[in-house]
Amino acid sequence: MNKTNAFLTGNAVTCGYANGPDILHNCTIEANTGEITAIVGPNGAGKSTAMKCLFGMLNLRQGYVRLDGEDINDLSPQDRVAKGMGFVPQTANIFYSLTVLENLEMGAFIRRDDFTETMNQVFELFPILNEKKSQVAGELSGGQRQQVAIARALMTEPKVLMLDEPTAGVSPIVMEDIFSRLIEVAKTGILVLIVEQNARQALEIADKGYVLVQGRNEHTGRGKDLLADKEVRKSFLGG
Amino acid sequence: MEILNAIVAFLNFVFIPAISYGSQLALGALGVTLVYGILRFSNFAHGDTMAFGTMVTILVTWSLQSHGINFGLLPTALIALPVGILGCVVFLLLTDHSVYKFYRRKKAKPVILVIVSMGVMFIMNGLVRMIIGPGEQRFADGERFIISARQFRELTGLTEGLAFRTSQGITILTALTIVVLLFWFLTKTRTGKSMRAFSDNEDLALLSGINPDRVVLYTWLLVGALATVAGVLYGLDKSFKPFIYFQLLLPIFAAAVVGGLGNPIGAIAGGYLVALSEVMITYAWKKVAGYILPFWEPKGLIQLLSTDYKFAISFAILIIVLLFRPTGLFKGKAF
Numbered sequence: 275m276n277k278t279n280a281f282l283t284g285n286a287v288t289c290g291y292a293n294g295p296d297i298l299h300n301c302t303i304e305a306n307t308g309e310i311t312a313i314v315g316p317n318g319a320g321k322s323t324a325m326k327c328l329f330g331m332l333n334l335r336q337g338y339v340r341l342d343g344e345d346i347n348d349l350s351p352q353d354r355v356a357k358g359m360g361f362v363p364q365t366a367n368i369f370y371s372l373t374v375l376e377n378l379e380m381g382a383f384i385r386r387d388d389f390t391e392t393m394n395q396v397f398e399l400f401p402i403l404n405e406k407k408s409q410v411a412g413e414l415s416g417g418q419r420q421q422v423a424i425a426r427a428l429m430t431e432p433k434v435l436m437l438d439e440p441t442a443g444v445s446p447i448v449m450e451d452i453f454s455r456l457i458e459v460a461k462t463g464i465l466v467l468i469v470e471q472n473a474r475q476a477l478e479i480a481d482k483g484y485v486l487v488q489g490r491n492e493h494t495g496r497g498k499d500l501l502a503d504k505e506v507r508k509s510f511l512g513g
Numbered sequence: 514m515e516i517l518n519a520i521v522a523f524l525n526f527v528f529i530p531a532i533s534y535g536s537q538l539a540l541g542a543l544g545v546t547l548v549y550g551i552l553r554f555s556n557f558a559h560g561d562t563m564a565f566g567t568m569v570t571i572l573v574t575w576s577l578q579s580h581g582i583n584f585g586l587l588p589t590a591l592i593a594l595p596v597g598i599l600g601c602v603v604f605l606l607l608t609d610h611s612v613y614k615f616y617r618r619k620k621a622k623p624v625i626l627v628i629v630s631m632g633v634m635f636i637m638n639g640l641v642r643m644i645i646g647p648g649e650q651r652f653a654d655g656e657r658f659i660i661s662a663r664q665f666r667e668l669t670g671l672t673e674g675l676a677f678r679t680s681q682g683i684t685i686l687t688a689l690t691i692v693v694l695l696f697w698f699l700t701k702t703r704t705g706k707s708m709r710a711f712s713d714n715e716d717l718a719l720l721s722g723i724n725p726d727r728v729v730l731y732t733w734l735l736v737g738a739l740a741t742v743a744g745v746l747y748g749l750d751k752s753f754k755p756f757i758y759f760q761l762l763l764p765i766f767a768a769a770v771v772g773g774l775g776n777p778i779g780a781i782a783g784g785y786l787v788a789l790s791e792v793m794i795t796y797a798w799k800k801v802a803g804y805i806l807p808f809w810e811p812k813g814l815i816q817l818l819s820t821d822y823k824f825a826i827s828f829a830i831l832i833i834v835l836l837f838r839p840t841g842l843f844k845g846k847a848f
Contacts, residue, residue, distance in 0.1 A: 355722055363720075369713040372706070379703070380710045384722035426721070 280304035281465050282328065282434055287337035289327045296335065297323045298489045303467075305482070307433065310456060310466045312480035312497060314473035316510065320489040321469040322364065325438050328467070329361050330354050341434070356384060360432030364439045367423035370412030374403050377411050377422050381429030389429065396425045399458060417448035424455065434465045441472055453479050474511050477501045485510060514671070519804035521673040525662070526800075531792040532785065533681040533750055536688030539784025540743035541761065542768035543695065543777055544736045550712040550775035551732045552613070554626035559740060560762035561637035564755050565604055566741025567748050568645045570597030571652045578654070586656040587679070588749055597745060602737035608633055609733055617729075634759070641755045650753040653680060673804075680749040691742060692781060695735070699777065704731055712775065760824070764791065767827040771834050773841025782842060787830060795820045 284303040290296045297320045305311035382389040397404035400421045441449040460466045470476035480497030548556040573593035583589045662674025699705040711718040711728045768787045772779020797814035
């Protein structure tokens with residue numbers, strides 16, 4: 275793994291909440307453009323915390339975050355959005371009372387140019403949203419809402435798309451569906467970084483996987499290799 | 514004929530006054546509901562905000578009148594209204610800058626902001642009474658009636674007269690226009706949508722690059738305009754008195770809560786519901802009943818409640834709604 279080549283790097287990151295103890299210890303995450311990178315691990319391993327650190331929602335105590343070679347430690351999440359990072363939170367990730375179309379428009383709020391083209395691309399990726407574009411987003415099914423959430427984040431044409439447990443609380447079929455869309459998103463040349471509870475399925479689609487345990491890098495490797503790794507299987511994937 | 518007279522009496526004494534009063538309450542409740550939905554607190558200073566805007570309008574009206582300027586058949590206050598709105602908005606922005614902003618930065622709980630707004634209420638109230646005095650002011654001029662009771666009787670030959678005052682006509686027309694404009698703004702413009710998004714999900718709005726300071730600014734602009742228009746219309750229809758405006762807070766909050774706090778459609782429906790209830794319960798139905806049931810000779814006036822107790826109705830509605838449907842008729846906290 276070449277450290278300098280990764281598009282998004284969180285290097286030797288240590289951080290925690292407010293005045294609380296450190297959650298992440300010297301943790302390194304590197305992700306490449308056009309690939310899916312998955313962060314998996316047991317509950318409380320600091321997966322979501324790692325993502326919040328990368329997105330600037332938590333201040334780093336040590337280490338640095340780089341985007342395309344540029345140090346972005348001091349940027350707020352909003353500034354990171356402007357830099358080309360998109361984030362899909364785990365919960366409350368859509369505007370429930372707005373229509374699907376309005377959700378997408380709000381996703382493109384920072385853009386002053388014509389975003390019809392992006393909207394068409396997004397509708398191509400999520401045809402169901404085109405059908406339901408004038409429906410209020412809160413009335414959609416769980417899977418469709420998740421699609422709205424991802425579509426909203428794609429409206430800025432981000433270079434990096436980060437998703438915090440995109441399949442939490444959806445049925446296995448919907449999960450498959452969401453994962454296959456993420457593969458398509460990655461194919462368009464976007465860096466996709468996901469945090470996942472469903473470790474096995476996530477590693478299956480991931481180009482690269484990070485297994486975190488208690489805030490530390492425990493295993494790192496290609497998704498397929500991690501799946502095949504005996505120790506990883508035994509400790510996290512149930513044999 | 515008797516039925517027609519009954520209908521005319523009902524329209525004259527109940528329906529038209531209630532719709533007119535309801536429009537004023539609806540505009541007031543819209544302001545309350547916007548602050549609640551977007552700035553996330555119950556603004557107890559809203560009644561006095563209305564008083565402040567109205568006061569500025571009245572002062573400008575007097576100044577115009579002293580220069581011999583009037584609006585012909587329409588009240589001069591309508592010319593002064595834009596200045597009143599401007600004055601009110603400037604005052605609100607100053608208040609926000611010197612008071613609310615501090616608590617917003619500290620991410621104060623809504624209940625703290627409610628108490629803060631009470632402080633603002635007392636200051637606004639005192640300021641208004643110092644500037645224009647605590648007494649009653651009448652500032653309506655121009656033609657008083659669109660159609661007077663006598664004209665109506667001569668026109669139709671009915672025993673009952675139907676009076677339609679200019680202030681009532683203006684109130685209903687203005688309220689309608691403002692509501693249409695507001696909804697157009699909230700659903701069709703980029704800024705309006707961003708305000709709804711901010712109200713729906715503040716964190717996600719920030720992630721989408723929506724500037725919270727802009728949202729707050731636009732909210733106060735709308736609130737100032739709505740409050741001033743509501744206050745001026747109420748003042749034209751009845752009269753201006755600072756203490757009465759402070760008391761309007763109750764029916765206005767009842768209206769906003771009935772409809773569902775944070776929901777503009779609810780605020781409008783709530784305004785009319787509260788107004789109709791208030792007028793219908795305090796109206797002496799003897800006359801209308803006399804036309805419909807001529808054989809029945811009631812002992813009293815068939816008035817459920819004396820007008821002195823009209824605030825009890827707002828209270829009762831508030832309590833019933835909070836007990837049985839706390840989110841209001843329309844789902845609150847969502848545009």
